[in-house]
Amino acid sequence: MKRILGFLIGLTIALLLTLFAGENPLNIFMILMKSAFGSMYDLGLTLSYTTPLIFCGLSVAIGFHAGLFNIGAEGQLTVAVLTAAAVGVLCPNIPFPLAPVVAFLAAILAGGLWGWIAGWLRAYRGSHEVIITIMLNFIAAGIASWFTLKIIPNPNSQNPETAMVSPNYMFKDYDLIARLFPDTPANASLGFAIVFAVLMWIFLWKTTWGFGLRAVGSNPEAAHRGGISEKKVQMLAMALAGALAGCVALSEVLGSAGQYRIGFSPDYGFIGIAVALLANNNPLGIIAAAFLMGALHKGASDLDLETTTITRDFSRIIQGLIILGVTAQGYWEWIKHKRRKD
Amino acid sequence: MDMMALIISLLLATLRLATPLVFASMGGFMSERSGVVNVALEGFMLTGAFAGAVVGHMFASAWLGWGAALIAGLVIGALYALFTIELKADQIVTGMAFNLLVMGLIPFLTKILYNSTGSTPALLAEDRFSFEPLVMAFVLVGALTYWLYKTRSGLWLLFAGEHPEALVASGVSVRKVRWAAVSVSGAFAAWGGASLSLFLASSYSPLMTGGRGFMALAALIFGKWKPLPALGACLLFAFADALQIRLQGIKVNDFEIPVQFIQILPYVVTIIALAGFIGKSRAPKALGR
Numbered sequence: 001m002k003r004i005l006g007f008l009i010g011l012t013i014a015l016l017l018t019l020f021a022g023e024n025p026l027n028i029f030m031i032l033m034k035s036a037f038g039s040m041y042d043l044g045l046t047l048s049y050t051t052p053l054i055f056c057g058l059s060v061a062i063g064f065h066a067g068l069f070n071i072g073a074e075g076q077l078t079v080a081v082l083t084a085a086a087v088g089v090l091c092p093n094i095p096f097p098l099a100p101v102v103a104f105l106a107a108i109l110a111g112g113l114w115g116w117i118a119g120w121l122r123a124y125r126g127s128h129e130v131i132i133t134i135m136l137n138f139i140a141a142g143i144a145s146w147f148t149l150k151i152i153p154n155p156n157s158q159n160p161e162t163a164m165v166s167p168n169y170m171f172k173d174y175d176l177i178a179r180l181f182p183d184t185p186a187n188a189s190l191g192f193a194i195v196f197a198v199l200m201w202i203f204l205w206k207t208t209w210g211f212g213l214r215a216v217g218s219n220p221e222a223a224h225r226g227g228i229s230e231k232k233v234q235m236l237a238m239a240l241a242g243a244l245a246g247c248v249a250l251s252e253v254l255g256s257a258g259q260y261r262i263g264f265s266p267d268y269g270f271i272g273i274a275v276a277l278l279a280n281n282n283p284l285g286i287i288a289a290a291f292l293m294g295a296l297h298k299g300a301s302d303l304d305l306e307t308t309t310i311t312r313d314f315s316r317i318i319q320g321l322i323i324l325g326v327t328a329q330g331y332w333e334w335i336k337h338k339r340r341k342d
Numbered sequence: 343m344d345m346m347a348l349i350i351s352l353l354l355a356t357l358r359l360a361t362p363l364v365f366a367s368m369g370g371f372m373s374e375r376s377g378v379v380n381v382a383l384e385g386f387m388l389t390g391a392f393a394g395a396v397v398g399h400m401f402a403s404a405w406l407g408w409g410a411a412l413i414a415g416l417v418i419g420a421l422y423a424l425f426t427i428e429l430k431a432d433q434i435v436t437g438m439a440f441n442l443l444v445m446g447l448i449p450f451l452t453k454i455l456y457n458s459t460g461s462t463p464a465l466l467a468e469d470r471f472s473f474e475p476l477v478m479a480f481v482l483v484g485a486l487t488y489w490l491y492k493t494r495s496g497l498w499l500l501f502a503g504e505h506p507e508a509l510v511a512s513g514v515s516v517r518k519v520r521w522a523a524v525s526v527s528g529a530f531a532a533w534g535g536a537s538l539s540l541f542l543a544s545s546y547s548p549l550m551t552g553g554r555g556f557m558a559l560a561a562l563i564f565g566k567w568k569p570l571p572a573l574g575a576c577l578l579f580a581f582a583d584a585l586q587i588r589l590q591g592i593k594v595n596d597f598e599i600p601v602q603f604i605q606i607l608p609y610v611v612t613i614i615a616l617a618g619f620i621g622k623s624r625a626p627k628a629l630g631r
Contacts, residue, residue, distance in 0.1 A: 021454050069434050127616040128563060130381055130434060134556045135609040135616075142609075146602035273438060311453055313460075316446025323439035330430035 003326050007278060007292075010325030014318040021309040031306045032299030042298065044181025047190055050294035051251040052077070052265070054193040056272025057290050058200055059115075059245040061281040063129075065204060066237035067217035072118055072133025073245040074269025075140035080111035080246030082144045084253040085260035088165025089152045096168040100254045103169055107249035114140065115242020116235060123231035129238070137269070148262055160262040170258055178255075187255030189247075193287075196247060200283040213237055245269065266297065266315075274319045277326050293319070352584055357476055358542060360580035362387065362551075364479040365534030366558035367565070367572045368486055369415075369527040374567060375490075376523035377503040377516075377628040378426050381437035382418075383531045384555025385444035389418050390532025392448050395462040395539040395546035396455065404471045404540045411536035412529050418444075419528020423521045433630055445549065452546075460548035462539075470544055475537035480573075482530070487569045499523055503626035534558065557612050564615045567626060575615065582611040 015025035036046050056073045063070030084107040094102055118136060121127040145160070152162045171188055172178065178187045204210040215223035216233040224230055252264060275293050279285030300315030366383050373380035393414035398407025422440060425431045449460040456462060490496040501509040502519040509516050534554070539546045557579050565572030586607040592599060 017450070021450070071438065121613070121617050125617045127613075128560075131556050131560045131563070131616060132613060134553060135560075135613050138553055138609040139606045139613075142602040142606035146600045150600060270438075270442060273435070277435065309453055311449055311459060313446050313449035316442050317450060318446075320439045320441075320443030320446055323435065323442065324425065324431070327435045327439065328425050328429040328431035330428070334429060 002329055002332065003278060003280060006325035006327075006329060007322050008325075010322035011318060013325075014314075014321045017317065018310060018314075021307075023307060023309060028303070028307070028310070031302060032296065035302035035306070036295035036299040040181055041184055044184030044186040046291070046295045046298040047177075047181065048185040048187070048251070048256065049297050050291045051187075051190045051193050051255075052248045052268045053271055053275050053290035053294050053297075054190075054197060054287055055244055055247040055251075056268045057275030057279065057286040058197060058283060059241040059269075060272045060276035061279070061283065061286060062200065062204075062213070062237055062244060063241045064276060064281045065217045066213050066233055067220065068119075068122065068129050068234060068237055068241075070115070070118075070133060070238065070241045070245075071130055071273070072115060072136050072269070073241070073272050074265065074267060075133065075137035076111040076114045076242040076245035077248040077265065077269060078137075078140040078144050079114045080107040080242075081249045081252050081264075082147055082162075082260045083107050083110035083246075084249035085162045085165060086147070086152060088169040088253060088258070089163045092166035092168075094168065099166070099169045100171060103165070103254060104247075104250060107253070108243040108246040111246020111249075112239045112243035115245070116239040119235040119238025122238070123234040144260065145262055148260055154259065162260045164258045165253060170254055175255070185251075185256035187251060189251035189255040192247070192250055193290075196244070197283040197287050200244075204283065209236075245272075271297065271319060274323050277323055352581075352588060355584035355587065356577060356581045358580075359583045360576045361476050361479045361537045361541065362534040362554055363558050363561060363576040363580055364483060364573055365475075365537060366531045366555055367534075367561045367576050368482055368569065369529070369531030369534065370559050370562045371486065371527075371567065371569060371572060372499070372523045372530060373419075373527035374562065374629055375499050375503045375626055376520045377506065377626060377631060378423070378520055378524050378527075379433040379437065379630045380422075380524070380527060381434055381556070381559065382422055382440040383527075383534075383558055384551055384553070385437075385441035386415060386418055386422075386528050386531035387535035387538070387551045387555045387558075388441075388444045388448060388549070389528075390415050390535030391539040391550055392451070392462070392535070392546045393532065394536030395465070398465055398469065398540050399463050399545070402466065402469045404465065404469055404474075407465075407540050408471075408475075408533070408536055411532040415529035415532025416525050417528070418532070419525040420521070422528060423524035426524070427517060427520050441555075448546075449548070462546040464545040465540065467544070471537070471541040475533070475541045478533075479537070483569050483573045490569070503628050506628050506631075531555065531558075553609070557608065560612045560616050563625075566624065578615065579608055579612060582608040 018025050018028045059073045060070050084103045087103040087106045118129050118132045121132050122129045148162050154161045154163045175188045177190055212228045213233050216230050220230050271293055275289045278289040297315050301312045303310045304312050366387055370380050370383050390411035394407035394411040397410035398404050425436045426433050452458050452460050498514055498519050502516050506516045561575035562572045564575040586604050589604045590601050
């Protein structure tokens with residue numbers, strides 16, 4: 001409940017800021033709502049933002065459960081989406097049901113490896129995972145840019161993007177969600193995302209591995225005495241986090257775009273942090289939180305068109321303030337404390 | 343002779359590129375030594391770079407921009423202190439939220455001020471700094487080293503991060519020490535940003551820090567949370583950066599090394615340094631508590 005209040009406080013302050021730009025906050029709010037849910041087309045776009053946010057939210061959350069802060073979802077998903085595109089472009093002859101499976105496995109393997117590097121460095125070299133994952137984000141972006149522009153560029157376009165994957169890699173023909181929202185990138189990967197969230201809930205609360213992971217996160221010393229290897233758990237958690245972020249390849253390459261486009265992600269990895277926090281790292285809550293943040297993001301993207309003074313960067317302000325509103329729950333006690341003094 | 347000129351220009355570039363890192367690293371030093379984790383350095387730097395560029399352009403004076411960065415840095419540092427110390431918010435999460443917030447607020451403000459999507463107008467060459475921030479950065483490191491070990495208030499900072507209970511026992515408020523340290527941390531990091539927009543470049547451009555706030559933090563950790571070794575680490579990272587700029591477009595036996603591989607050099611060096619292949623680093627005992 002307090003989290004929802006924190007969310008509302010953050011959103012309200014963000015909207016009040018628009019007064020400085022000479023806008024009516026209520027009007028801005030209406031634009032956000034209309035742009036996010038106004039039509040089936042708008043809703044389709046909102047859902048197409050929701051899907052990668054569920055994956056990234058799960059990725060950040062699994063790190064949090066193990067006591068690690070994964071800021072590297074952005075790099076992990078970059079590497080994974082690039083890998084899926086590379087497989088689809090370089091091996092065009094694999095037949096349909098097998099092709100997307102191969103590309104997907106390659107993608108989560110690549111994402112998982114990228115996360116594992118940070119986990120290994122954290123476990124065995126004691127390096128701070130926050131800084132390591134941020135550096136890995138920059139490195140992933142550099143490698144992706146080189147691979148896209150030099151190795152498998154799109155010959156038919158001036159845009160910085162890879163060639164299209166072969167059509168047998170995409171599940172377009174069998175995609176019920178895509179049919180429901182024509183002309184939008186919404187696709188069946190939303191269903192996968194929801195299934196993955198449920199699977200993660202089962203993993204965390206119904207399996208021994210999940211218990212070990214949570215034990216390391218909540219009390220490393222007790223976990224150690226209980227015979228759980230902290231180092232192995234940290235590596236496993238970061239590798240899983242990378243693999244989950246890598247699932248974005250499902251929605252981006254196999255579901256909608258069919259290629260890796262430089263800059264396709266509006267910082268999904270970072271918005272994933274807000275999603276995980278808002279949901280208190282509960283995988284099922286992440287579905288709802290991702291939908292909320294997806295709606296805000298879609299809403300903000302129309303501010304460019306609907307107002308003259310506010311740009312789409314406004315969504316960052318909203319996200320930042322929402323994270324602060326949710327994480328700084330100490331203000332409730334602070335207010336109580338002040339009242340008692342008076 | 344050519345070799346000599348190349349080495350000298352590389353060294354000069356290293357010193358120039360180290361300036362923002364040194365300021366930010368000293369900002370991180372203040373905060374982390376007082377016991378507050380600071381991953382908001384990136385946001386602090388952007389704040390300083392922006393405030394410096396705006397005021398510097400408005401009055402056509404780098405020094406006034408420098409002053410504006412100081413004030414903006416103190417304000418955002420104090421806000422960070424409010425959240426982490428008083429409201430007891432998770433320090434790493436708050437830090438990242440601050441970074442995100444600043445990255446959103448600056449384009450919001452440039453749109454209002456200049457109707458642009460994130461950059462500020464450029465300062466004339468004669469209004470920019472030519473060398474001053476570089477000297478100030480080195481003076482700051484010397485001053486902090488002396489202050490930390492030779493003065494009473496320097497010891498307060500040490501104890502706030504190592505043994506807060508001892509500080510309480512001697513009648514000094516840990517809270518106040520941390521408030522002051524985190525606010526000053528904002529100011530130093532903001533100067534790091536301002537040395538980008540007023541010294542290395544002539545205006546603010548979107549996300550111009552490019553991860554330097556995190557590198558500065560890595561330098562601090564690599565430098566075992568001590569000013570002089572942190573300075574050394576900053577110089578190492580700056581050297582990687584200078585080398586990166588110089589190496590772009592270089593060929594090895596007719597094979598041109600992709601420019602992207604060269605650009606990621608500073609980040610790779612940071613990871614290798616942080617992986618602790620050169621001795622273990624020990625954090626202040628009360629860091630993050």
